[in-house]
Amino acid sequence: MNQTSLRIGLAGLGRLGRRYAEYLARAVPRARLDAVCSPVADEIDWARETLGTPRLYADYAAMLADTELDAVFLITPTSLHAEQIEQALDAGKHVFCEKPLSLDVPTCLRTVEHAKRYPHLRAMVGFVRHFDASYRAAKSRIEEGGIGRPFMVYSQTADKLDPSGAFVKFAPTSGGLFLDCSVHDIDLARWLLGRPAARRVYAIGTTAMYPELKPMGDVDNGVAVCEFSDGSMAMFHASRTQAHGHDTHTDIVGTAGKLSVGRNPRLDRVEIADAHGVRSLSLPSFFERFEDAFLAQCRHFVDAVLDGQPFDLTLDDAAEATRIATALRQSQQTGQPVDLG
Amino acid sequence: MNQTSLRIGLAGLGRLGRRYAEYLARAVPRARLDAVCSPVADEIDWARETLGTPRLYADYAAMLADTELDAVFLITPTSLHAEQIEQALDAGKHVFCEKPLSLDVPTCLRTVEHAKRYPHLRAMVGFVRHFDASYRAAKSRIEEGGIGRPFMVYSQTADKLDPSGAFVKFAPTSGGLFLDCSVHDIDLARWLLGRPAARRVYAIGTTAMYPELKPMGDVDNGVAVCEFSDGSMAMFHASRTQAHGHDTHTDIVGTAGKLSVGRNPRLDRVEIADAHGVRSLSLPSFFERFEDAFLAQCRHFVDAVLDGQPFDLTLDDAAEATRIATALRQSQQTGQPVDLG
């Protein structure tokens, strides 16, 4: 696009949506947050008062009809993602959508196909860890040959225990542990290993602290292995029950070295030596861990659209992450490996 | 036993056997190394000259006939372990044997049964990590409730790449990666989780650097998951190809905390800050990592026999480790989970 800034409308002003709105309004140099959309009046008020957003919509279709917008950001419920992406493309907008594309593989594939009709429009589903400085440094080091040929990934997404158990009520709509959490690790493993084709997965899980998940077929801790067709492998661990904090980390093993991203989830650069030993405090949640990456992701999208550069992530990546995560869930529920080849 | 010292005969004077012999001769207060046995004349000479061992046997049966010995230590080839244990018991000796009991499950079970005939004699297969100060500290912390209820273990045995590939020629007799390496992790997982019953395993592997292993059905890197009947889980990773050093570590996750034993395999307490960043050198092999534990293991055996105290490890533990490791190998070779219930 031959423009100096991208005119954006954002849909969804929940906790994460407001963060995106603030970034786009204030911290992404070439972005203009010209419109927001939410069915919740308080959220609309917040955007007007806090950000001074000029155009406010209660209805998504109305925002899509706004011809002064180049792109939309979708920070809406997962169940709406696929259709809203398609509608945005139909309305001639570029689209950024929070992960996941959909919890349902056929829907993912449908949206991938739909997007092919609009080769001049750009669509990306955000897997925020791609934009984290440490993951990017790891990826660069791999590409420079720093660890030889990578052939194995261990990746975990482990959330701090929320004693209120609030996540349990979202379990039915989150797709379960593997689709909600491991989908990030799957995406990272594919990226760091060079996008090999997944061949087969196997997963198991347990309800260490939330037996109420069992009737839904869900677990609060799960582990899985994934074989790729080039012989590389991945192990995944997802947890809702860490005592110390949000502990997301990834190891990438190659023939000449190993990289570990995020081991020891230090909150900051303070080390405490006292009666408890020598210690660092841990990150409370994914947001503190990836705050800078959320911003970098916005910049990447805006710059790539304006400059006609490729995205780091495609809709195919998003669909494949859902496909593999769905297979993990199926394996955990059936006790059998699932072939993906 | 109402004795002040245990009179020991040791069979097998290879690299590891000589280490055991030195410990028993010099560093285990209540042990007397009164005899050694080896078919190799040079090894016998070494024991006489270096340790001053009084009685020297070329033949195992002859040493067993030595009525002045209370116990034997077997640091012999794996294929001899089971039968030599049985013979030692038949000869009225207590037995310590290096791991594994056998690579073959029926043989393990036969020896377990055989030992039941001699309730007054003691037999232990050494899984050295039980006697490492850090693993013991972890076990104590768990028993004190320090991490709540443990429900997951991640354990890896990862050896430094030997560019000569010497291990490949031992592959046919080592039982392969899972029986040679993961057997330690399996034993640790069972111990740290409170010896739950294994229900089902699944394993995959790859030949990242040694394709010549393929025809033998072996791999140089493998990963596996194991479900236990109480809902707890384990992940295993074994590798022959680490660039930085011997990197054996174990995480134990509980409902109130996590312990990691051996993360970052520091060689010593030196930290180097130079053009490569801030770093520590890594342990070259399992021996530097577990040297103190080998000695502690000898002391544990000797003290427990003399004082009539229980061993930390039973023959059943050794048989179960082989049973699970064999199932991992089978799973890796067939691509299917293996039920153990």
Next chain:
Amino acid sequence: MNQTSLRIGLAGLGRLGRRYAEYLARAVPRARLDAVCSPVADEIDWARETLGTPRLYADYAAMLADTELDAVFLITPTSLHAEQIEQALDAGKHVFCEKPLSLDVPTCLRTVEHAKRYPHLRAMVGFVRHFDASYRAAKSRIEEGGIGRPFMVYSQTADKLDPSGAFVKFAPTSGGLFLDCSVHDIDLARWLLGRPAARRVYAIGTTAMYPELKPMGDVDNGVAVCEFSDGSMAMFHASRTQAHGHDTHTDIVGTAGKLSVGRNPRLDRVEIADAHGVRSLSLPSFFERFEDAFLAQCRHFVDAVLDGQPFDLTLDDAAEATRIATALRQSQQTGQPVDLG
């Protein structure tokens, strides 16, 4: 002030000045960068083109005459700071000035006195580490009693060796190692210890790699101790010659614990395990270390002025840091302790 935003003119558009300008223009919510001032035409062009700054001045006096500005930011050469602060106050502007206030104690004291004439105007000299999240967390923990009574600080400012030796040519105007680097550590020690009165200092130094500093009385590595009148103590180390990176760290020891800020100057969350051991790369310079703090400092200034809240730092702090650093230099040059009481 009863305003929604602070109208700022910034003087000095060198490397650091341009960073400040970008922050004020884009990333400080309640700031407006309405003017810049530089005698260098290219720098002025940069501000116009990159930031779209509306009013551009070649002359500082002209900018001060701009009645539409509430405050000025001085990112100018150290030798101009004191006088420019005084002129800004005379012109009715609030002032933020990069450290140090002056390399000369009487000048510092003169400016402190000058500022007292304008009680309605605010002036702050920026010691950026106050605004670093980790130093703030340490300060909070101390205030909450987390380490008991703090009584000792070790603080070092250690720069990566610049093989070009470029800093040598700035040595005559930088005030030397203690005034250029240790001034930060002095300021931190006072802050973290609760601003005790300095009683006596002693310093020594060496020219480990830059003998050309000797004729100027300067050194490339220096160490010092400082006694405070309440019995607390500080040790300082400053270096221009670190091999691994910028390694600024501070320990605060109290009667019930110790805090270390910045030990191991990790570049990011990546750990590399390869033939060099297990390592992290190090920060290249103070800027990567304190980038977020520079921004936070701008926000603090703007918010505190607009909301009538106290600054974290006063001109007195800046004068005292210069006074102590000057005494360190004197001690290093004379070989005698210097009394400050």
Next chain:
Amino acid sequence: MNQTSLRIGLAGLGRLGRRYAEYLARAVPRARLDAVCSPVADEIDWARETLGTPRLYADYAAMLADTELDAVFLITPTSLHAEQIEQALDAGKHVFCEKPLSLDVPTCLRTVEHAKRYPHLRAMVGFVRHFDASYRAAKSRIEEGGIGRPFMVYSQTADKLDPSGAFVKFAPTSGGLFLDCSVHDIDLARWLLGRPAARRVYAIGTTAMYPELKPMGDVDNGVAVCEFSDGSMAMFHASRTQAHGHDTHTDIVGTAGKLSVGRNPRLDRVEIADAHGVRSLSLPSFFERFEDAFLAQCRHFVDAVLDGQPFDLTLDDAAEATRIATALRQSQQTGQPVDLG
């Protein structure tokens, strides 16, 4: 000496003396602990019963008259060291003596002179850290040029707070903080820097928790700087009041890198992640830190004497450590630098 083992008599069977006795009796291959000496009957009983030591003396002179002893180990009170070393030499024995040689410089020099009369006898004062694997690795790396030219040392000896304050009653005979603790750091600094000549020192101290030390002129925390005649420098910190554990560490900075020995005084290889963050427990005392080094020191002495190899440490080193530590104490008490040149 053309012998296969060294026949040793040990004087002093306090806590540390008993440890030495156990090492010499059991764990030093070429040593024979043939005699012990103590005025305390219970200690003599312990040696007979626990170690089976054959010859038992209540009187030091009697032990020196034992012609079947080649060497004596002195683990006696500091005030006896110098004279007992001289007497041992007069009696024709080699001598190992625990540090320090004496708290008094003239006495140190007298013993150094005395020893010169017996060039065929060997005497060493044990500074145990020389024999620690990590310090030795650091020294080797320096000698190989791994950090370029070393020019600065930071070294601290920091003991865990003993709430009983038992050390206070030993303060009058320990020589105070600098002679009791910093003497190790002084010795290390000289060793690691290549034994440069000390030129001048300056020290300060405080009584953070034990004001009862003040009347004795002692402190519970002290810091010092030391200049050497080749331009190299050292900083020392000594403390009796650490909350977390025994935290002895040393940094050595060179023109091409830095080594840190002992940073983060980990008790073992266990890392705990729980509500306190991610942490390791700390070493409780110097003994756990240097247990292996005490043994290695015994072996070094025995091997060096038997093989006619040089000691790592000379009596001159011991005298110089006392001389510098005494100057630190003087500086702390007078507030003035002390010249040593």
